[in-house]
Amino acid sequence: MRQLAWGAGIVAVLIAVNVLLRPLINPYVAQVIVLCGINVILAVSLNLVNGFTGQFSIGHAGFMALGAYGSAMFSLHVGMRWVAALEAMRVPAPLAEGAALLVALALGGLLAALAGYLVGLPSLRLRGDYLAIVTLGFGEIIRVLILNVDAVGAARGLPGIPAWVNFFWVGVGVAAVILLSRHLAASTHGRALFAIRDDEVAAEALGVDTTSYKVLAFVLGAFFAGVAGGLFAHFLSYLNPNSFTFIKSIEVIAMVVLGGMGSISGAVLAAIILTLLPEVLRPVKDYRMVIYSLMLIVLMITRPGGLLGSREISLAWLVRRLRPSRERA
C-alpha cells in the first residue's frame, strides 16, 4: 500500500514538473536536462552489470542502439497510426502519445534485453578483460548490423521519429531504473549479485547460481539501456548509427566509474556531471575534450573509488552531514 502511494506520488510530481517547467525553460536547456536523464538511466543500468555484479561490460551502446532503433521502427510503422486512431476517438494527445510511447519503449527494451540474453549467455564464461573486449565486440557488431540494414536508414540515419518525449517520460524512466536498482540491492537477488562481484568462486561454492545471476544482471541492464535508447530516439527525432559507437559505451563506463562502482546515487551524480561538463565547456570548445580526458585520468589516479565509492546518498547521511557536529571522527 505504501509503495503504491509512493509510486502515485512520484508520478504526480513528474506530471507537475513537466507541466510547470516546460514553458519556462528554453529548449536548449531542456535538451540538456533530457540528455542528463537519459544518461542517468544508462549509467544506473550499467551499474547493475558493472557495479553490482562486477562484470565488465563495454557494449552498452549496442543495447541502447537496439532499443533506439527498435522503438523507432515500431513508432514509425505502427505507433503513429495508433495515435491517429486514438485521437480520432477523442483521446487527448498526451495520453495517446504516451500510450504509444510506453509500448514503443517496452518493445525497444525487450529487444535490447533479448540481445543482452544472447550476448550474456556465451560470454559470461569469460572473465575480466576478455569479457570486456567481447562485449565491446558485440556492441560494434550491432552497430555494423544497423549500418547494413537499409530499412532503418543504414548509414544515412533514420529521420522523422515522432517527438513524444518530454520531462515526464524521462522522469518515469529515471525513477523506474533507480527504484528497481534499489529494490534489487536490498533483496536476496542483490546479495547474490554482490557475492558474485566480491568473489565469484566463493559464491559458486556457496551455491549461488552465478551464471543465471550474471545473465540476469546483463538482461536487466540491457533492458534499461534499450529504454534509454528509445527515449533518445523519440526525443532527437533522428537516429544515426554514429551515436552508438563504443565511444558512447566508454562514456557510460566513465559515469559508472566516476560515481563509484556499485553506488546508484554515485552513478546518478556522475551521469549528471558528465553530461553537463561538455555543455559547460562549450565556450572553451577546442579544449573541452582534452579537459574531459584529463579529468578522467586525474580522477582515476587520485580517487579510483569514484566520487562515492560504494556508498549511497541517503536522507540519514545528508542529515548527518548538514547538522553541526559535535565531534568528527
Add this chain to the structure above:
Amino acid sequence: MPEFLQQLVNGITWGSVYALIALGYTMVYGILRLINFAHGDVYMLGAFFAFYAARITGAAVDPNPLKATGILLIAMIGCGIVGFLIERFAYKPVRRSSRLAALITAIGVSLLLENGGQLLFGADPKFFPQIIRATNIPLGMGVTISNQQIIILVVSIALMLGLRFIVMNTRAGKAMRAVSYSHTAASLMGISVDRIITFTFVLGSMLAAAAGVLVALQNPKIEPYMGIMPGLKAFVAAVLGGIGNIPGAVLGGMVMGIAEVMVVGYLSPTWRDAIAFVLLILILLVRPQGLLGQPPAEKV
C-alpha cells in the same frame, strides 16, 4: 585467381602492420595485465612525428632511403619517449588500484592523445609526403605489389625478428618474461620490476610508431583519430594469437589482415570493422587462450 592473389598480397601487408601493433599490446598485457587502450594512439603519433620530421628534413622534395630511415628512427624514438611518459605519469600511479581503474585511465590517456593531437595538429587530415618514390612491381598473374608494400613487409619482419632476439636472447628479455610470470617472484630475484615495465612500454611504443610510419607510407592520409580502429583490431589480433604470446601476436595479426581484406573484397566493406569482432568472439568462445596460447590455470 589473380584477384584472389592480389587480395592476399594486400592482406599480408595489412597483416604485418597489425602484427607490429599487436606485439606492443601483447607485451604490455603480458606484463601488466592491462589493455593499453592508448596504444593505437601511439601508432597515430608515430605517423605524425614522421610527418613533421619529413617536413623538417625536406624528405618530401628529395626522397632518399637514408632520410627515410632517419625519419623512421625519429618517429620510433619520439614514441618511445611518449610511451615512457604515459607509463610514468598515468599508469604507474594506478598500478596498485583495481584493473578497472587502470583500464579507465588507459581510456583517458587514449582520449587525451586523440583530442590533444587534434588540438596540436589540427583536425583536418594531413597528407604524408612520398618519402620513398612509389613504383609498382608486377609479380605476374595480374598481381602487382608496390615497393612500399615490400618495404612494409621487410621492415615489419626485421622488427619482429629484432624483438624476438631481445626477448629470447638478452637479459632484459629474460627479465621481461620473468616479470610477466610474477611481479613478486621477479622482484625477489633482484629484477627491478619498475624498470622492466618501463622498458616494455618503450619497446612496444617504438613498434607501434614503426607501424604508424609504414602505414603512412602506403596510406598517406593521417589524422588524430586514425589509431582507434587499427588499435582495436590489433588488440583482437593479439587475443587471437594468444595474449602475452609474441609469435601469437604475429600470427594473429596476419590472420586478421587477410580476413579483413577478404571480407571487404568479397563480401562488403561495411562489414570490415565487424569481421575483427566476429573473429574475436569466435576465438574466445572456441579457444579462449588464443591460437598459440596455453589454457590459463585458475587459481583459487
Add this chain to the structure above:
Amino acid sequence: MRSRYRLRPAAAGVLVAALALAGCGRSTTDELVIGEYGSLTGGDATFGQSTKAGVEVALDELVAQKQGKIGGMAVRVVVEDDQGRPEEAASVVQKLINQDQVIAVVGEVASSRSLAGGPICQQNGVPMISPSSTNPGVTQVGDFIFRMCYLDDFQGQVMARFTGQTLGLKRVAMLKDIKNDYSVALAEFFTEEFVKNGGTVEIEQSYQSGDQDYRAQLTAIKARNPQAIILPGYYTEAGLIARQARELGLTVPLIGGDGWESEKLIEIGGEAMDGCYYANHWSLDQPNAKLQEFLTAYRAKFKGDPDAIGGLAYDAATVLFRSMEKLAAEDPAAFAGLGSSKAGTEARKAATRKLRDLIAATADYEGATGTVTLDENRNPKKPIVMIAVKGGKKVFETSIAP
C-alpha cells in the same frame, strides 16, 4: 580528505555557474544575429572552412559598403562547428536557434548534415540557406529551407551524359560512399541515366567515409576491367582512392561530382588525379565579372584561391543580406522584429516569415557562382561545369546548362 572532498563539489559548482552565466551573456544593443554551421573539423573540414571564409568575405563587403549594418542594426555571425557529424549538426542548430536566437542560418555543405539541421530550422520558422547541399531531399524538408546550388538528379544526369556521350565510355564501375546520403543518391541518379542511354555499370563497390584502404574494393573493380570508375564521394577519399587505384595498375579515368571540390584534392591525389573529371559549380577561369570580383576580394583576404564551396557560401550570405535590406526598406516595422532584443516574440516570428518570403522571391541575383533565380521549390537552376584535371591543375572542360 574530508575538506578536499567538500571543496571540490563546491568549486565545481561555482565553475559551472560562472561558465553558464558567461554563456548566457546578452548584448545590450540590438543586433542582427545570423547563424552558420559547418564542418570546421573532421574528415571534410575544408567544406566548413570554405563556407566560413565565403561568409566572411560577404560580411567584409557589408562592412565596407554599409559599416556592417542593415537597417541601422549591426550584423553578427555566430559560427558553430558540427565536426562533420549529423548528430552534432542537429545539436548545434538547436543551440544557434535557441541559445543565440539567430534570425537565419547559413549551412550546411554536406547534404546529410543539412538534412539533420533542416527540420529544426523548419520547425522553428528560421530560414536556412544551404550553400551547396545538392541532395533533392534538403529543400523538401519545408518552405524555410533554400539552397544556392544545383541538384543531384541533374548532376547525376550530367555526369552520365558526359561519361557516355562526351567521353564515349560504355562500361563503368561504381564506387560510392555508403555512409553518405549525397554519395548514395548521386550514384543512383547517375546509374539511372547511364543505363537508360545504353551504358552498363559493371560492378558496384562501396566504402565508408573515413576508411583508409580501398585496395580490396579496387582489386575487385580491376578484375572487371571497366573503362572508368565513377566516384561520387568527397575529396579526401577521392584523392586517396585515385592514388591506390594507380598503384594497383588501374589507369582509367575517375569521374566524380561536386564533392571533389576542394583545394586539397590535388594535394591529396597528386599525379593520380591527372586524367580525372568532376562536376562542379564553377571554374576559376570562367569569364564571370562577379566571380572575378569575389576572387580578388578573397585572394586579398586569404592569400589563396577559394573553392566553389566558398563562392556558394558568399552567394548564400549575400542573398540573405540583400533580402534583409529589402525587408528593412519595404517594411521597417516588421524588420524591427529581427533585432536581437525581440527574440522569442511574435514580432520575431512575423519578421522571419517575411524574411523567408523575400528570400524565396530571389530572382536574377548575379552571384559569384552564376545567376540565381529560386523556383517554387526554393532551388535555383544553374549550369554544371565539368572540370578536368590536367598536369596537376583543374581545367575547365565544358559547361552544361539545365
